[in-house]
Amino acid sequence: MLLLKKKLDYPQLVYSFLGLLALLLLNISEVKPNRIAPGERYRLYELSGLPMMIFVMGFLVLMLLSYDFSEKKAVVSGILSAILFTGILFVLGRVSLEMAKDAPTMRLSFSAGFYGILLMMYLLVGHGLSKKPRRQYLIYMGLVLSGAVVVFLLSSGQFQVFSIMKEFENKRAQFFTSFTEHLFLSMGSVLAGMLLAVPLGYLAYRRKKLESFVMVPLSILETIPSLSLFGVLLVPLAALGRLPFFKALGVSGIGWAPAFVALTLYTLLPIGRNTLVGFSTVDQSVIEAARGMGMNRSEIFRRILFPLALPIILTGLRIAMVQTLGGAVLAGLVGGGGLGSFVFLGLAEGSPDLVLLGVIPIVVMTLTLDSTLKALVKRLRRDEL
Amino acid sequence: MIKLQNVVKNYEGYEAVKGISLEVKEGELYVLLGPSGCGKSTTLRLINKMIDRTSGEIFVEGEPVDAFKVESLRKKMGYVIQSTGLFPHMSVEENIATVPRLLKWKEEDIRKRGEEMLRLVGLSPEVYGKKLPKELSGGEAQRVGVARALAADPQILLMDEPFGAVDPISRVRLQKEFREIQKKLGKTVIFVTHDVEEALLLADRICLMKEGNIVQEGTPEEVILRPKDPFVEDFFGKEGTLSLLTRFKAMDFREEKPLPGEPLPEETTLKEALSTMMLLGVGRLPIGGGSITLAAIMEVIRRWSHEEG
Amino acid sequence: MKRGRLYAALLLSVLLLLLLLFPKEFEGFLGRYFLSKFPEGSRTPLSQLFIEHMEMVVISSALAISSGIFLGIFLTTKVGAPFKDSLLKLVSLGQTFPSAALLALVVPVVGYGLKGALIALYLYALMPIVYNVVVGIEEVPESVVEAAKGMGMSEAEIYRKVKIPLAMNAILGGIRTSTVINISAATLAAAAGAGGLGVLVVNGVRTFDMILILMGSIPVTLLAVIVELSLEELQKRTIYTQ
Numbered sequence A: 001m002l003l004l005k006k007k008l009d010y011p012q013l014v015y016s017f018l019g020l021l022a023l024l025l026l027n028i029s030e031v032k033p034n035r036i037a038p039g040e041r042y043r044l045y046e047l048s049g050l051p052m053m054i055f056v057m058g059f060l061v062l063m064l065l066s067y068d069f070s071e072k073k074a075v076v077s078g079i080l081s082a083i084l085f086t087g088i089l090f091v092l093g094r095v096s097l098e099m100a101k102d103a104p105t106m107r108l109s110f111s112a113g114f115y116g117i118l119l120m121m122y123l124l125v126g127h128g129l130s131k132k133p134r135r136q137y138l139i140y141m142g143l144v145l146s147g148a149v150v151v152f153l154l155s156s157g158q159f160q161v162f163s164i165m166k167e168f169e170n171k172r173a174q175f176f177t178s179f180t181e182h183l184f185l186s187m188g189s190v191l192a193g194m195l196l197a198v199p200l201g202y203l204a205y206r207r208k209k210l211e212s213f214v215m216v217p218l219s220i221l222e223t224i225p226s227l228s229l230f231g232v233l234l235v236p237l238a239a240l241g242r243l244p245f246f247k248a249l250g251v252s253g254i255g256w257a258p259a260f261v262a263l264t265l266y267t268l269l270p271i272g273r274n275t276l277v278g279f280s281t282v283d284q285s286v287i288e289a290a291r292g293m294g295m296n297r298s299e300i301f302r303r304i305l306f307p308l309a310l311p312i313i314l315t316g317l318r319i320a321m322v323q324t325l326g327g328a329v330l331a332g333l334v335g336g337g338g339l340g341s342f343v344f345l346g347l348a349e350g351s352p353d354l355v356l357l358g359v360i361p362i363v364v365m366t367l368t369l370d371s372t373l374k375a376l377v378k379r380l381r382r383d384e385l
Numbered sequence B: 001m002i003k004l005q006n007v008v009k010n011y012e013g014y015e016a017v018k019g020i021s022l023e024v025k026e027g028e029l030y031v032l033l034g035p036s037g038c039g040k041s042t043t044l045r046l047i048n049k050m051i052d053r054t055s056g057e058i059f060v061e062g063e064p065v066d067a068f069k070v071e072s073l074r075k076k077m078g079y080v081i082q083s084t085g086l087f088p089h090m091s092v093e094e095n096i097a098t099v100p101r102l103l104k105w106k107e108e109d110i111r112k113r114g115e116e117m118l119r120l121v122g123l124s125p126e127v128y129g130k131k132l133p134k135e136l137s138g139g140e141a142q143r144v145g146v147a148r149a150l151a152a153d154p155q156i157l158l159m160d161e162p163f164g165a166v167d168p169i170s171r172v173r174l175q176k177e178f179r180e181i182q183k184k185l186g187k188t189v190i191f192v193t194h195d196v197e198e199a200l201l202l203a204d205r206i207c208l209m210k211e212g213n214i215v216q217e218g219t220p221e222e223v224i225l226r227p228k229d230p231f232v233e234d235f236f237g238k239e240g241t242l243s244l245l246t247r248f249k250a251m252d253f254r255e256e257k258p259l260p261g262e263p264l265p266e267e268t269t270l271k272e273a274l275s276t277m278m279l280l281g282v283g284r285l286p287i288g289g290g291s292i293t294l295a296a297i298m299e300v301i302r303r304w305s306h307e308e309g
Numbered sequence C: 001m002k003r004g005r006l007y008a009a010l011l012l013s014v015l016l017l018l019l020l021l022f023p024k025e026f027e028g029f030l031g032r033y034f035l036s037k038f039p040e041g042s043r044t045p046l047s048q049l050f051i052e053h054m055e056m057v058v059i060s061s062a063l064a065i066s067s068g069i070f071l072g073i074f075l076t077t078k079v080g081a082p083f084k085d086s087l088l089k090l091v092s093l094g095q096t097f098p099s100a101a102l103l104a105l106v107v108p109v110v111g112y113g114l115k116g117a118l119i120a121l122y123l124y125a126l127m128p129i130v131y132n133v134v135v136g137i138e139e140v141p142e143s144v145v146e147a148a149k150g151m152g153m154s155e156a157e158i159y160r161k162v163k164i165p166l167a168m169n170a171i172l173g174g175i176r177t178s179t180v181i182n183i184s185a186a187t188l189a190a191a192a193g194a195g196g197l198g199v200l201v202v203n204g205v206r207t208f209d210m211i212l213i214l215m216g217s218i219p220v221t222l223l224a225v226i227v228e229l230s231l232e233e234l235q236k237r238t239i240y241t242q
Helices: A010-025 A050-064 A071-100 A112-130 A136-155 A163-170 A172-206 A210-223 A226-240 A244-249 A256-280 A284-292 A297-333 A340-349 A352-384 B040-047 B070-075 B092-096 B098-102 B107-120 B138-150 B168-185 B196-202 B220-225 B230-236 B240-247 B270-280 B294-308 C004-021 C023-033 C046-076 C081-095 C099-110 C114-138 C142-150 C155-192 C198-207 C210-236
Strands: A029-032 A040-042 A107-110 B002-011 B014-024 B029-033 B055-060 B077-081 B156-160 B188-193 B205-210 B213-218 B284-287 B290-293
Touching: A010 A050, A010 A112, A010 C081, A029 A071, A050 A071, A071 A107, A071 A112, A071 A136, A107 A163, A112 A136, A112 C081, A163 A172, A163 A352, A172 A210, A172 A256, A172 A297, A172 A340, A172 A352, A210 A256, A210 C210, A226 A256, A226 A297, A226 C155, A226 C198, A226 C210, A256 A297, A284 A297, A297 A340, A297 A352, A297 C099, A340 A352, A340 C099, A340 C155, A352 C099, B002 B040, B014 B040, B014 B213, B029 B040, B029 B196, B040 B055, B040 B156, B040 B188, B070 B077, B077 B138, B077 C142, B092 B098, B092 B107, B092 B138, B098 B107, B107 B138, B138 B156, B138 B168, B168 B196, B188 B196, B196 B220, B196 B240, B205 B220, B205 B230, B213 B220, B213 B230, B220 B230, B220 B240, B220 B294, B230 B240, B240 B270, B240 B294, B270 B284, B270 B294, B290 B294, C004 C023, C004 C046, C004 C210, C023 C046, C023 C210, C046 C081, C046 C114, C046 C155, C046 C198, C046 C210, C081 C114, C099 C114, C099 C155, C114 C155, C142 C155, C155 C198, C155 C210, C198 C210
Parallel strands: B029 B188, B029 B205, B077 B156, B156 B188
Antiparallel strands: A029 A040, A029 A107, B002 B014, B002 B055, B205 B213, B284 B290
16 A cells, blocks of 8 residues: 555545546436437537546546545535535536537436535535534535525526426426425424424423323324325315315315325424423522522423523434424325425326426425524524523 | 653653653552553553554563554553543443353353352442443442453553542552452553552552652652652652551551450551551550550551651 | 333244134134225235245345444544544435335335345345444443453454443344344335335235235234334343442
């Protein structure tokens, strides 16, 4: 083995090397003359010359950075990865526009190589961040800037030949409808869940005897497969939907109702359990002191118990939200709308692009809400200490 | 038995051990003593290569430590740490049997040895054998730790503040019992502590360290009565001489003259005897068929001062 | 009642067995309360669907458990530790994907039917296991590892005799979570062309047939609860600290 004076950072080396391999050896995209006909697969160097060289050099630089990997190099690696990926997207966009000049129904979809590079980029950025460099925010800035560039390119039509964009254009209105449906369904269920589960959790905290009585059914609920719960609610809700009051609300066997009820039921466990735990971890001596000061029960709740339990309750809320955003996908199977309709449509038609149209917004929403709530909880905890 | 030559240990930007040399004789109880951060624990852990030294040589039983595979080296030494590190998922018996099992002893021998070790540390095998570590008190856990370290009959024991987490009463008892065990078995022990009393009770020789260097090395008497450095004086404090008295048994200095009254226990140290005399306001107390006098105690101190001074 | 869980699991297993052995009676029982659009006895036998379902779950979970434990252990060793942070980030990302989405992404690419479903289920089951193995091993107290090292145990011996036994609680927890989720996710595999009890549920949902839904859902739920209870019981036996 080479006698190196300083250490090699193996993850950096491995990830960038694999990324390079993906770039060189794997098919990066598939070009189809229209939606149905099969297409040709291409490697990137078959599609472009000079940019390819630049990308290869980019990966080589990333590999070189693995020697004596420092905090500074971590930042450089993170930013470079983001730029590199954006560049590849850009080049693919230009190439596709060129090719589409002669064949307007043509579309370009991504192949293994593209996803391989995307995966390696994610790992590289994650690795760079894990070193916790002092200038960590620079990596985030790099990511945000790249994102902004991508959005700009998107809106200026650079990516219009991509198959996923073509599907999007086809189903534009439906997409936005589904998106809002999904959002409302998820947020609504979580809200309803909070209204039910927080008082339940508090009740379980106040009366020890009720604890199992409350928690055990909720745990059992959690093990029921989601689709089954949706299904089991179909007929009762259909029956309920015959009553005029509920019919007016739109309650019926299909539509939003079964999904809403099922999703709400699923949020009860994480929110309820975390509420119980949150209250339980408040030190009894603190409550003693408060009582000794002359506070009555509602004051203690408002000023002491609830604020101290809040971080854990919010964590339960976060878990419920992530769970619900994902679970709401199944609403697509029972006619409840939401992004799940794209997912299942894509599954039925064998079109990964449709599936991605459904999945990407969900992942983005999940990641955003997850990190926001995580940061909120962290901030609350810091204030507490 | 164990020799260190100019051993240095540097961490990034920090010198923990700055080139120390020492030699521990066979059968000796050698104490590394010093304030927190002086490098005593680091030195200990360099011997069984839990930490790798930056430079210098270490010899065990005449051979350089690098000549052994590190696992074989460690199996030759017992290692006892403050938090015991008893395996929570194994019973007391199984904990003790660990190294013999690694060395592939016969099961029958392992079982016998386990019972022997438990009895050695004062625990009944029938009562304690199948207990889990979480069922043991601090003192009991430490005893098991010692039994486990001695199970494979190593010649050398490395101990890092083993009794530090035990309550003061149990600690004194453990110290006294351990000294007996060590004398009986003749093991070479390197013992790390920051507790002066403990060091004086146990040590054949003390090595006082400060900031990675050895300040003074010698018998407790040498170190206390002939300090080479103001640091040494300050470390033992003005009661150093009194503390030395714990090393001696009143039984060894008694006169044949019997005295009526409640005799002192046989293990009474000179310090405890002196303390009792002060309490009762007398100059003579009965012990073991004879009696111990204040004069005799003072004679002991005077003799050292004259011999050493 | 210390053995409560175990007895409950046994009871439910018996119930499940009965349902599988006597599907006609099961159907008849349900038929008393709900109307069905299909004539009795025209569906795929319940036991066959159950076996298909079990096959999917057992194969994907077994693969996930073995490779997950292997990978998790690797990430705690000296060689694997640098990869830990980035790979765990990937694993957490994967867990934000709803199982339906993963299925819908993998299957069109790999192929419909059993193979695609197995790959998707495998990937989804892998994540909780890797995560729990890593966390479990890292939670083993420093002093215990120190003592083991000082006794002369080699790296492999330390893993075998100390780290893994002490991490068992967390590892079993991960296996439990993973398997129960897998059982649920396998019902969706029916939408991707694989078999299993999900076929009944999916068809039942499409045709509003309560009996179909229940005939599919009840066995699956029973299975999930049985696995959950049994593994939880097993887990309780591996807690060694206060």
